[in-house]
Amino acid sequence: MKRKKIIIAVSALALIMTTYFPIKKIIGKVNFMTDWGKVLNNDSKSKTEDAQRQNGINYRISAFGTDSNNIVSNEDIFEVGNDILISNQEIEVAKAFYILQGQNEKDAEQAAIKYVEEYNAMYVEAVNNGYNVTEKEIDEYVTDLKVMAEQAENSYDVKKVIDQFDSEDEYWNYQKNICKKQLPVQKYVKSLEQEYATDIGEKIDSVEKTAMWNSELNNIKEAAAKKQQYKKMDAINKIDKKFEVKKEL
């Protein structure tokens, strides 16, 4: 009887040990997507509020490209680059991503600033190199992304994010706004990858070569960010006129 109890106890412990970490990992991942969805929903709502704001001076987030249709108030600007503005909201969204990943607040903020500076700088480079996109291209891309999201192996991840929005349409409209910057950068980066493959005389067709390319891409992103010479908003006197939006009387 005693032996039986020991066997049952050991078996139960083994079961707990083998299932605890996988379950914890799954729950952790489910929480990330749910919480990330909430962050994005808040971001979507704040962009709507920015567009409706009447007070303060409004600026175009970018000097050119499709993203130049996005407006930000002077109170919401974090940094000013030569050709693009970085909003506080963009930093907060990226920071939330890194906090949800498990980083502490300080590291998450540093990682967010680096990521957003580089991403925005790459957008400028993309547009300057002719990789802008039309509204039609954005619509087509999001339509394809919708289908992919429904059929993907991890479609449940996407659903967790979408479920945090008031409606699925709101989520996909939000994605269209994201794509104004993401698509030009994607197209530009693809061309850089092809150039890199030509330069090294080999296809990027292995795990090792992909790691080499990603390392090179990091160098390219850092150089693009340096070129923008970002300055904190409170360190400058005036934002260049090219960013100003004339108020309608």
Added chain:
Amino acid sequence: MKKMYIKICLLGVTLFLLGMFYQSTNASAAYALNKNYENSYLFAVPEGGWSSIYVNINYTERYTKYDSSTNKFYSRECIFVYKSSYATSKPVGNVATIKHFTKSGGELHHFTKWNDFAVVVPTSYDYIWSKQNGKNKFYSKSTDSYAHVAFQVSCNGAVPPIQTGGLKMVLTAN
């Protein structure tokens, strides 16, 4: 009578030889089991969008009839291709293992020696891994053992950072 007897014997021998010939040609005829898997994997990225990788695996086991109840699996080929869509960090995929298992998941064999073999795939794919293995494995025709190709996709800095998948093909071949 004697002539009739000789004719019957000759007919019998001829039929026997024909039967033997049929058996031998039938035994050397080659067959194949084939399965395809394709799907996309999405990765959440800090700007609020998604990076993605689309994977396609084509797996073939080639066999001959070894005897009336056994198949000899003498060769296998795996073609693993993918294409990715990304802005800041390129997703990557790789084949982890190719094995044979019993129905209940007991490992029968782990194939480790693979040789390159040439294939033609659409140019839209970023990455092509096409390999062949020539290890002989024998299973009954009604076996419920299966072949499994395990793979992994990942995207640095994204969530989830790593995802896994697999192709499973039962080796029943009557």
